[in-house]
Amino acid sequence: MTGGQKKTGTYITGRDGMAVVKLDSGYNIGVDPDSCTFIERPVPASPKKTPLIPDRSLPDLAIVSTGGTIASRIDYRTGSVTSQVDAGDILTAIPELAKVANYRTTSLSTILSENMTPSIWQDLARAVYDEIKSGVAGVIITHGTDTMAYSASALSFMLETPVPVVFVGSQRSADRPSSDNAMNAVCAASAATSDLGEVAVVMHATTNDDRCAIHRGTRVRKMHTSRRDAFRSIGIDPIGFVDYPSRTVTLGSMAVRRGIKKLALHENLEEHCGLVQFYPGMSPGILDAFCGYRGLVIAGTGLGHTSTDLIPSLRSLIDGGTIVVMTSQCMNGRVCDRVYDTGRDLLNAGVIEGGDMLPEVALVKMMWVLGNEKDPKRAGVLMQKNLVGECNRRSAHGL
């Protein structure tokens, strides 16, 4: 250190040209690497794992882990939080889970959800399909929250499931005593053993640790960057709730029940699809980048508009074989391109109204529809048809 001070500590890592050293007091400091002298290599503490004794009176669940905050801990390379924990670690960290079910765990990936891709959605759908086929009562998927709604939506389309398939994550990292991971995981496990029979997201319903909401996979959206209760059902009420700590599951009347659907996997996806948000003054040239794409979702303004300037470019995209679906950046409410002239011009150009679908759900659906239906006309019809609760025929909910 500077000033001739000597301190002993544990060398943790080198970062940005500094040596990060943990002093005996537990504090970390950064020092010039040249000022460090090697003393000895400490024996690393062996990770403790609690051996799990299965309780035959409880149902069996599968946990498929994909990474994310629920399974995150410090990465000494960057000093920030990354996903390095597998499903087994989650059980060790949240012993309360053992009261709900027996688990078997599969680690599909350890990525932060911004690095998720459609091909990983397919891997995920296959892994969940295999678990259900092997007879589990439900599946929990741990997932980063950033793109959890996309993945939930993707699985909603790819997988017909008789049992609950529950996505869960946490907004506050698992390495903090206040993390929402434990309560979310326990509620997710409870939902996964419940009478539910569809793909859902289970996360905090309020900022309190009092209950989790069960959201339909195709109607859920992350509406806050950091709050625990960031996930909201858009256009519909949550399809259920799980109270904490009682773990009581209450399902709404619209929730699809266990056993209604037969297990099936339709894993094809067409990745050449895009999503673009319109903004005032947007250059028509931007749309040219989507030339050759099989589909494009537009998050338009209000009832579903772009500027008149964009219409010729849209027309030429559609004429070139690209399906264009209009959604609204309002998030809430239904697209209607029959009210204003611009809307009618868009319809005339061949743009398809996306109903009350969320823009990102429309994109995922488009990938799935085009992956399974080659005829653009029939694909267009499917885009407007409610398949798994993504389109509501009635606008009941309002804001």
Next chain:
Amino acid sequence: MDYKKTGLVAGIEIHQQLDTDEKLFCHCPTLLRDTAGHSGEFFRYLRATESEMGEIDRAAQAEMKRDRKFQYYTYDTTCLVENDEEPPAPLNAEALAVCLTIAKMFSMTPVPQVHTMRKLVIDGSNTSGFQRTALVAVHGALPNGGQIETICLEEEAAQRVKDDTFSLDRLGIPLIEITTSPCMHTPEEVQQVAEHIGMVLRSTGKVKRGIGTIRQDVNISIAGGARVEIKGVQELDLIAEVVRREMQRQQNLLAIRDELVQRNASVDPGTRVDVTGLFKETKSSILKKAKRIEAVKLSGFAGLVGREIQPDRRLGSEISDYAKVCGVGGIFHTDELPAYGITADEVAHLRQHMNAGEKDCVVIIAGANEKQAGCAVNQVLMRAKMALGDHPVPEETRKMLESGSTAYMRPLPGAARMYPETDVLPVIIDDARWNALSVPELLAAKTQRYAQEYEIDQNYAAQLASSEKLPLFERAVREGIKPRLAAFSILSTTTELRREGVKVQDISDDAYLGIWHAVEKGRAAKEAVPDLLRSVASGTALEDAIAKLAPAVSREDLEGIVKKIIADRSDFVRQKQKAALGPLMGVVMAEVRGSVDGKVVSEILKKEIERVLAKGK
């Protein structure tokens, strides 16, 4: 007492809130609020987590014995960061600068790169379950030849409202923690060092003042004893007493151990018995309420569990504190029975049931259920076993009770409670940053300077230097106000007014300055200052107060004016005799431009005329 013989070694930790504009990791103001004004509430559970080394801290584990559900109050001056609903903002640069300045004042060495850590605290006082803290500098010098080991910049914890309810206004206020080496050997020395550090802190002018803004923790051990950390000594005057009492406690625990060993005492978990049935008919309200009552026999402990080790504290109190960790209200032991509604018969019956002899002590544990009682029994056995072992003084964090005695809080935390705060980037402290910091004048030096330069009495100067109004005084002097005028108003006048019940805290610095400037310019008399302050404190605008109250001419000045006018017109006075009063009134009033009460002018004039006439005779 010969402290050298006892092997007393003590160190202190001083926690001082900084007076910055914003909190340490968010942009909320550092304002304390009335809890009645809270705008919202929420609740959370906290769980112990592993450190990055894969260990769970022992202090955190002790806290985990209880259900950790906590309620929080929010305000319109708190945000999502306090709620643990948003990542922290970067480390507050103003707070870091104050912290580094203080480090420089103690001739410390800054760390090259500051890393913010999370110190695990799951007692609910932090919504996140940890307190953010960063080691900023090491190795400073104290006047007693001792050392300051470290200075850390931390966030203040939330204030406990009641039980498990906390108020978030205080959470996140920057706090510096100064830790000395165990370099003190008498209780008085500990107090002196604390006073010195406090003086240095106040010299920056950037620390918060008032009750609760500074807290001292004291680390104490004696030969054969153990390091004990006593938290939250708020009054400086109590520090020496706390140290004395802790020495006493450790010495008595050592003596009890020696006696236990001599008696061949033992602690056997096998003596544990469910005695719920035994107290079915009891009149003791506590036992009546309990769903599960257990007892353990401490062989050879009779008389020692009830022996006082500190004023109002017994070995039994220590054992009881350990049991309380499990949520029970406390314990009973036969050294203190019969009492608390437990009869002599019941005690005799219990002793018989437990097969306890005269030399044995029986401890009764009443729990709300089997689990709670079982947890408490284990704690009782653990603490009793310590009393007769090689280390009869356990390493502990203790809290101060009102008188200066202490009670057990939790085991001393280890390094495993520290985890890197991954959401805050490290900050480099390079030479340029360090050299740019200027060191403020110490209050001790200021006292000397005021006494000499401003000819203010030494005691007065010292009071002024440590006054919360010091910045006002310095501003007044800079603006050309006579130092003695400002000093007198700040120290004497406001004290008198406060005793009268005047709300002097409502008087703004600008109002003080306005009044002093009015005096300096002759728009108000010196004598009017108390009236003006009183008036301003009651809500009158400064200019209105001056217009209404300020005699622009002081009585002294007025007497001078009158004397001069009479001297100039001595012939007229002698001629007109007392009738000169009328015409002269007009002359005086013209001179003072009507800003003096006519009654006062007439009174002085009358007296002076009579004096001149008397002289003539």
